Amino acid sequence: MRARADLHIHTVLSPCGDLDMSPRNIVRAAREKGLDIIGIADHNCTRQAGVIQELGRENGLFVLAGAEVTTAEEAHCLAFFPTGEALERFQAFLDQHLPPIPNNPDKFGYQVAVNAEEEIVHEEPYLLISALDASIETVEQTVHGLGGIFIPAHIDKPAYSILSQLGFVPPDLTCDALEISPRSSRERITAEHPYLATYAFTTASDAHYVEDIGKVYTELLLPDFSFEAIRQALRQGIPSTSKI
Amino acid sequence: MKVQDLITRLGLTVHSGKEGLEREVTGGYTSDLLSDVMGHAKEGDAWVTLQTHKNIMAIASLKDLAAIIVVKGHVPEEDTTAESEKEGIPILTTREETFEITGRLYELLKSEQIV
Numbered sequence: 526m527r528a529r530a531d532l533h534i535h536t537v538l539s540p541c542g543d544l545d546m547s548p549r550n551i552v553r554a555a556r557e558k559g560l561d562i563i564g565i566a567d568h569n570c571t572r573q574a575g576v577i578q579e580l581g582r583e584n585g586l587f588v589l590a591g592a593e594v595t596t597a598e599e600a601h602c603l604a605f606f607p608t609g610e611a612l613e614r615f616q617a618f619l620d621q622h623l624p625p626i627p628n629n630p631d632k633f634g635y636q637v638a639v640n641a642e643e644e645i646v647h648e649e650p651y652l653l654i655s656a657l658d659a660s661i662e663t664v665e666q667t668v669h670g671l672g673g674i675f676i677p678a679h680i681d682k683p684a685y686s687i688l689s690q691l692g693f694v695p696p697d698l699t700c701d702a703l704e705i706s707p708r709s710s711r712e713r714i715t716a717e718h719p720y721l722a723t724y725a726f727t728t729a730s731d732a733h734y735v736e737d738i739g740k741v742y743t744e745l746l747l748p749d750f751s752f753e754a755i756r757q758a759l760r761q762g763i764p765s766t767s768k769i
Numbered sequence: 770m771k772v773q774d775l776i777t778r779l780g781l782t783v784h785s786g787k788e789g790l791e792r793e794v795t796g797g798y799t800s801d802l803l804s805d806v807m808g809h810a811k812e813g814d815a816w817v818t819l820q821t822h823k824n825i826m827a828i829a830s831l832k833d834l835a836a837i838i839v840v841k842g843h844v845p846e847e848d849t850t851a852e853s854e855k856e857g858i859p860i861l862t863t864r865e866e867t868f869e870i871t872g873r874l875y876e877l878l879k880s881e882q883i884v
Contacts (some may be wrong), residue, residue, distance in 0.1 A: 691804075691820075692804050692806070745787075
Protein backbone atom coordinates (compact mmCIF):
# COMPACT_ATOMS: atom_id res chain seq x y z
CA MET A 526 0.00 0.00 0.00
CA ARG A 527 1.02 3.59 -0.48
CA ALA A 528 1.05 5.69 2.67
CA ARG A 529 1.47 9.42 3.13
CA ALA A 530 3.95 10.37 5.83
CA ASP A 531 4.83 13.75 7.38
CA LEU A 532 7.61 12.86 9.77
CA HIS A 533 8.49 16.26 11.19
CA ILE A 534 5.80 17.87 13.36
CA HIS A 535 6.32 20.00 16.47
CA THR A 536 3.81 20.29 19.30
CA VAL A 537 2.93 22.72 22.04
CA LEU A 538 5.94 21.29 23.92
CA SER A 539 8.44 22.98 21.59
CA PRO A 540 8.93 26.59 22.72
CA CYS A 541 8.43 27.67 19.11
CA GLY A 542 5.43 25.35 18.62
CA ASP A 543 2.02 27.06 18.52
CA LEU A 544 -0.18 26.63 21.60
CA ASP A 545 -2.84 25.17 19.29
CA MET A 546 -0.52 22.24 18.52
CA SER A 547 -2.32 19.95 20.99
CA PRO A 548 -2.53 16.17 20.54
CA ARG A 549 -6.16 16.36 19.44
CA ASN A 550 -5.61 19.19 16.95
CA ILE A 551 -2.55 17.51 15.45
CA VAL A 552 -4.29 14.15 14.96
CA ARG A 553 -7.39 15.80 13.52
CA ALA A 554 -5.41 17.97 11.08
CA ALA A 555 -3.28 15.02 9.96
CA ARG A 556 -6.38 12.95 9.20
CA GLU A 557 -8.04 15.86 7.38
CA LYS A 558 -4.95 16.28 5.22
CA GLY A 559 -5.06 12.60 4.28
CA LEU A 560 -1.88 11.62 6.13
CA ASP A 561 -1.42 8.00 7.25
CA ILE A 562 1.78 8.45 9.26
CA ILE A 563 3.15 11.39 11.25
CA GLY A 564 6.35 11.85 13.23
CA ILE A 565 6.31 13.85 16.47
CA ALA A 566 9.63 15.63 16.79
CA ASP A 567 9.86 18.33 19.47
CA HIS A 568 13.18 19.99 20.16
CA ASN A 569 15.29 17.74 22.42
CA CYS A 570 12.27 16.26 24.21
CA THR A 571 9.97 13.27 23.68
CA ARG A 572 7.44 13.95 26.43
CA GLN A 573 4.50 14.92 24.21
CA ALA A 574 4.83 12.07 21.74
CA GLY A 575 3.25 9.25 23.78
CA VAL A 576 -0.17 10.90 24.16
CA ILE A 577 -0.30 11.68 20.44
CA GLN A 578 0.68 8.10 19.60
CA GLU A 579 -2.18 6.83 21.77
CA LEU A 580 -4.68 9.27 20.25
CA GLY A 581 -3.44 8.37 16.76
CA ARG A 582 -3.98 4.69 17.45
CA GLU A 583 -7.64 5.40 18.32
CA ASN A 584 -8.07 7.42 15.12
CA GLY A 585 -6.34 5.33 12.46
CA LEU A 586 -3.17 7.41 12.34
CA PHE A 587 0.27 5.77 12.73
CA VAL A 588 2.43 8.00 14.92
CA LEU A 589 6.21 7.74 15.18
CA ALA A 590 7.37 9.01 18.57
CA GLY A 591 10.69 10.78 18.87
CA ALA A 592 12.41 14.15 18.93
CA GLU A 593 14.34 16.66 16.84
CA VAL A 594 17.74 16.54 18.46
CA THR A 595 20.22 19.44 18.40
CA THR A 596 23.68 17.83 18.36
CA ALA A 597 26.77 19.53 19.81
CA GLU A 598 27.58 20.77 16.30
CA GLU A 599 24.07 22.35 16.22
CA ALA A 600 22.89 20.02 13.48
CA HIS A 601 19.19 19.15 13.84
CA CYS A 602 18.41 15.44 13.48
CA LEU A 603 15.15 13.51 13.73
CA ALA A 604 15.10 10.42 15.93
CA PHE A 605 12.20 7.96 16.25
CA PHE A 606 11.85 4.87 18.42
CA PRO A 607 10.13 1.51 18.03
CA THR A 608 8.89 1.06 21.62
CA GLY A 609 7.87 3.08 24.65
CA GLU A 610 10.83 1.65 26.52
CA ALA A 611 13.32 2.78 23.87
CA LEU A 612 11.67 6.22 23.89
CA GLU A 613 12.08 6.46 27.66
CA ARG A 614 15.70 5.45 27.47
CA PHE A 615 16.33 8.08 24.83
CA GLN A 616 14.58 10.66 27.02
CA ALA A 617 17.05 9.78 29.79
CA PHE A 618 19.88 10.39 27.30
CA LEU A 619 18.38 13.79 26.42
CA ASP A 620 17.97 14.71 30.10
CA GLN A 621 21.60 13.79 30.69
CA HIS A 622 22.96 15.84 27.77
CA LEU A 623 20.76 18.95 27.68
CA PRO A 624 22.53 21.87 29.39
CA PRO A 625 20.60 23.12 32.44
CA ILE A 626 19.81 26.59 31.07
CA PRO A 627 16.41 27.71 32.42
CA ASN A 628 13.75 28.54 29.83
CA ASN A 629 12.34 32.06 29.74
CA PRO A 630 8.79 31.55 28.41
CA ASP A 631 8.37 35.27 27.65
CA LYS A 632 11.33 35.18 25.29
CA PHE A 633 11.29 31.66 23.88
CA GLY A 634 7.73 30.39 24.44
CA TYR A 635 6.13 27.86 26.74
CA GLN A 636 7.45 24.30 26.99
CA VAL A 637 4.46 22.37 28.24
CA ALA A 638 3.18 18.85 27.66
CA VAL A 639 -0.58 18.30 27.76
CA ASN A 640 -2.87 15.29 28.02
CA ALA A 641 -5.55 14.28 25.52
CA GLU A 642 -7.94 16.74 27.22
CA GLU A 643 -5.45 19.57 26.63
CA GLU A 644 -4.69 19.98 30.33
CA ILE A 645 -1.09 20.87 31.14
CA VAL A 646 0.56 17.90 32.82
CA HIS A 647 4.23 18.86 32.64
CA GLU A 648 6.50 21.85 32.08
CA GLU A 649 10.09 21.47 30.88
CA PRO A 650 12.30 23.72 33.03
CA TYR A 651 15.35 23.81 30.76
CA LEU A 652 15.55 25.58 27.40
CA LEU A 653 14.87 22.90 24.78
CA ILE A 654 16.44 24.75 21.86
CA SER A 655 19.95 24.48 23.35
CA ALA A 656 22.47 22.08 21.83
CA LEU A 657 23.16 18.79 23.61
CA ASP A 658 26.73 18.17 24.74
CA ALA A 659 26.79 15.06 22.52
CA SER A 660 28.29 14.82 19.04
CA ILE A 661 26.25 13.83 16.00
CA GLU A 662 28.03 10.45 16.00
CA THR A 663 27.12 9.84 19.65
CA VAL A 664 23.49 10.74 18.96
CA GLU A 665 23.33 8.54 15.84
CA GLN A 666 24.87 5.58 17.65
CA THR A 667 22.56 6.03 20.63
CA VAL A 668 19.49 6.19 18.39
CA HIS A 669 20.48 3.10 16.40
CA GLY A 670 21.56 1.31 19.59
CA LEU A 671 17.95 1.67 20.75
CA GLY A 672 16.63 0.35 17.42
CA GLY A 673 15.59 3.83 16.29
CA ILE A 674 15.41 5.73 13.02
CA PHE A 675 17.93 8.55 12.47
CA ILE A 676 17.33 11.31 9.90
CA PRO A 677 19.37 14.54 9.65
CA ALA A 678 16.71 17.27 9.35
CA HIS A 679 16.19 19.96 6.66
CA ILE A 680 19.70 19.45 5.29
CA ASP A 681 19.24 22.22 2.72
CA LYS A 682 18.79 24.94 5.36
CA PRO A 683 21.56 27.53 5.79
CA ALA A 684 21.53 27.07 9.58
CA TYR A 685 21.05 24.18 12.03
CA SER A 686 21.52 21.58 9.29
CA ILE A 687 24.18 18.91 8.93
CA LEU A 688 25.39 20.61 5.74
CA SER A 689 25.58 24.12 7.21
CA GLN A 690 27.28 22.93 10.41
CA LEU A 691 29.56 20.21 9.08
CA GLY A 692 29.97 21.13 5.43
CA PHE A 693 29.14 17.62 4.23
CA VAL A 694 27.53 14.42 5.49
CA PRO A 695 30.28 12.39 7.23
CA PRO A 696 30.56 9.19 5.17
CA ASP A 697 30.54 6.88 8.20
CA LEU A 698 27.37 8.35 9.71
CA THR A 699 24.47 5.89 9.28
CA CYS A 700 21.40 7.80 8.13
CA ASP A 701 18.08 6.06 7.45
CA ALA A 702 17.26 9.01 5.19
CA LEU A 703 18.05 12.70 4.77
CA GLU A 704 15.22 15.20 5.20
CA ILE A 705 14.85 18.11 2.80
CA SER A 706 12.68 21.11 3.59
CA PRO A 707 9.64 22.08 1.51
CA ARG A 708 11.77 24.83 -0.06
CA SER A 709 14.20 22.43 -1.75
CA SER A 710 14.04 19.18 -3.69
CA ARG A 711 16.07 16.04 -4.18
CA GLU A 712 17.02 17.25 -7.65
CA ARG A 713 18.28 20.58 -6.40
CA ILE A 714 20.26 19.17 -3.48
CA THR A 715 21.93 16.39 -5.48
CA ALA A 716 22.81 18.85 -8.27
CA GLU A 717 24.64 20.92 -5.66
CA HIS A 718 26.09 17.92 -3.76
CA PRO A 719 26.43 15.01 -6.24
CA TYR A 720 27.77 12.59 -3.57
CA LEU A 721 24.34 12.69 -1.89
CA ALA A 722 22.75 10.84 -4.81
CA THR A 723 23.34 7.53 -3.01
CA TYR A 724 21.25 8.63 0.01
CA ALA A 725 17.53 8.14 0.55
CA PHE A 726 15.51 11.32 0.94
CA THR A 727 12.34 12.31 2.70
CA THR A 728 10.51 15.60 2.88
CA ALA A 729 8.35 16.85 5.72
CA SER A 730 6.50 19.97 6.82
CA ASP A 731 8.45 20.85 10.01
CA ALA A 732 5.04 22.18 11.09
CA HIS A 733 4.90 24.52 14.09
CA TYR A 734 1.30 25.56 13.28
CA VAL A 735 -1.71 23.33 12.66
CA GLU A 736 -2.27 24.68 9.15
CA ASP A 737 1.24 23.56 8.08
CA ILE A 738 0.72 19.88 8.95
CA GLY A 739 0.95 17.82 5.77
CA LYS A 740 1.96 20.84 3.67
CA VAL A 741 4.41 18.40 2.11
CA TYR A 742 4.64 14.68 2.65
CA THR A 743 6.59 11.61 1.60
CA GLU A 744 4.86 8.70 -0.05
CA LEU A 745 6.04 5.35 1.31
CA LEU A 746 5.38 1.93 -0.16
CA LEU A 747 4.56 -0.28 2.82
CA PRO A 748 3.69 -3.96 3.31
CA ASP A 749 2.12 -3.04 6.68
CA PHE A 750 2.02 -0.21 9.20
CA SER A 751 4.93 -1.04 11.45
CA PHE A 752 8.05 0.77 12.61
CA GLU A 753 10.33 -1.62 10.71
CA ALA A 754 8.30 -1.39 7.51
CA ILE A 755 8.56 2.40 7.67
CA ARG A 756 12.32 2.24 8.24
CA GLN A 757 12.74 -0.12 5.27
CA ALA A 758 10.57 2.06 3.04
CA LEU A 759 12.52 5.19 4.06
CA ARG A 760 15.81 3.47 3.30
CA GLN A 761 14.59 2.11 -0.04
CA GLY A 762 16.10 4.71 -2.26
CA ILE A 763 13.95 7.55 -3.38
CA PRO A 764 10.45 8.05 -2.06
CA SER A 765 8.27 10.21 -4.24
CA THR A 766 7.49 13.49 -2.57
CA SER A 767 4.48 15.64 -3.13
CA LYS A 768 2.80 18.79 -2.01
CA ILE A 769 -0.86 18.83 -1.08
CA MET B 770 54.82 33.97 9.20
CA LYS B 771 54.96 30.28 10.15
CA VAL B 772 52.46 28.37 12.28
CA GLN B 773 55.26 28.05 14.85
CA ASP B 774 55.40 31.86 15.09
CA LEU B 775 51.66 32.01 15.79
CA ILE B 776 52.11 29.54 18.63
CA THR B 777 54.87 31.61 20.20
CA ARG B 778 53.31 35.02 19.68
CA LEU B 779 49.76 34.05 20.70
CA GLY B 780 50.62 31.50 23.39
CA LEU B 781 48.81 28.60 21.74
CA THR B 782 49.13 24.92 22.60
CA VAL B 783 49.95 22.38 19.91
CA HIS B 784 47.34 19.64 20.10
CA SER B 785 48.34 17.64 17.02
CA GLY B 786 49.91 17.79 13.57
CA LYS B 787 53.42 18.90 14.65
CA GLU B 788 54.70 18.06 11.19
CA GLY B 789 52.94 21.15 9.86
CA LEU B 790 54.47 23.75 12.17
CA GLU B 791 56.51 25.22 9.31
CA ARG B 792 53.39 25.88 7.20
CA GLU B 793 53.05 29.48 6.04
CA VAL B 794 50.20 31.57 7.50
CA THR B 795 48.90 34.07 4.97
CA GLY B 796 45.60 35.07 6.58
CA GLY B 797 42.93 34.24 9.11
CA TYR B 798 39.29 33.15 9.12
CA THR B 799 36.77 32.79 11.95
CA SER B 800 33.55 30.78 11.59
CA ASP B 801 31.77 27.78 13.11
CA LEU B 802 29.66 27.00 10.07
CA LEU B 803 31.73 24.53 8.10
CA SER B 804 29.74 25.21 4.95
CA ASP B 805 30.79 28.85 5.25
CA VAL B 806 34.45 27.95 5.81
CA MET B 807 34.34 25.62 2.82
CA GLY B 808 32.99 28.46 0.70
CA HIS B 809 35.03 31.41 1.96
CA ALA B 810 38.25 30.52 3.80
CA LYS B 811 41.41 30.95 1.74
CA GLU B 812 44.50 28.81 1.33
CA GLY B 813 47.01 29.56 4.08
CA ASP B 814 44.41 30.89 6.54
CA ALA B 815 44.63 30.10 10.24
CA TRP B 816 41.03 29.10 11.06
CA VAL B 817 39.49 29.90 14.45
CA THR B 818 36.54 27.68 15.47
CA LEU B 819 34.87 25.95 18.41
CA GLN B 820 33.90 22.91 16.34
CA THR B 821 35.85 19.73 17.07
CA HIS B 822 34.16 17.26 14.69
CA LYS B 823 36.49 15.45 12.29
CA ASN B 824 34.94 17.26 9.34
CA ILE B 825 37.02 20.31 10.38
CA MET B 826 40.12 18.41 9.24
CA ALA B 827 38.55 17.42 5.93
CA ILE B 828 37.79 21.08 5.26
CA ALA B 829 41.23 22.28 6.40
CA SER B 830 42.78 19.78 4.03
CA LEU B 831 40.43 20.61 1.15
CA LYS B 832 41.10 24.35 1.50
CA ASP B 833 44.79 23.87 2.31
CA LEU B 834 44.50 25.94 5.49
CA ALA B 835 47.67 26.61 7.51
CA ALA B 836 46.25 25.50 10.87
CA ILE B 837 43.10 25.24 12.97
CA ILE B 838 42.82 27.11 16.27
CA VAL B 839 40.24 25.49 18.57
CA VAL B 840 38.93 27.87 21.25
CA LYS B 841 37.63 27.80 24.82
CA GLY B 842 39.63 24.77 25.83
CA HIS B 843 37.54 22.46 23.62
CA VAL B 844 39.31 19.17 22.99
CA PRO B 845 39.23 17.81 19.41
CA GLU B 846 37.75 14.33 19.08
CA GLU B 847 40.04 11.34 18.64
CA ASP B 848 39.34 10.83 14.94
CA THR B 849 39.86 14.56 14.36
CA THR B 850 43.25 14.34 16.06
CA ALA B 851 44.19 11.29 13.98
CA GLU B 852 43.34 13.14 10.75
CA SER B 853 45.43 16.13 11.84
CA GLU B 854 48.44 13.86 12.40
CA LYS B 855 47.87 12.13 9.09
CA GLU B 856 47.44 15.33 7.08
CA GLY B 857 50.19 17.23 8.89
CA ILE B 858 47.88 20.19 9.43
CA PRO B 859 48.26 21.41 13.02
CA ILE B 860 45.39 21.80 15.46
CA LEU B 861 46.27 24.45 18.03
CA THR B 862 44.22 25.07 21.16
CA THR B 863 43.62 28.00 23.46
CA ARG B 864 41.49 28.62 26.54
CA GLU B 865 40.55 32.02 25.11
CA GLU B 866 37.18 32.72 23.54
CA THR B 867 36.73 33.25 19.81
CA PHE B 868 36.40 37.03 20.27
CA GLU B 869 39.73 37.41 22.04
CA ILE B 870 41.87 35.06 19.99
CA THR B 871 40.48 36.38 16.71
CA GLY B 872 41.26 39.94 17.82
CA ARG B 873 44.81 39.03 18.77
CA LEU B 874 45.34 37.00 15.59
CA TYR B 875 44.13 39.93 13.50
CA GLU B 876 46.39 42.40 15.33
CA LEU B 877 49.39 40.10 14.89
CA LEU B 878 48.85 39.50 11.17
CA LYS B 879 48.22 43.21 10.66
CA SER B 880 51.37 44.22 12.52
CA GLU B 881 53.32 41.91 10.23
CA GLN B 882 51.51 43.42 7.21
CA ILE B 883 50.13 40.01 6.27
CA VAL B 884 46.53 41.25 6.21
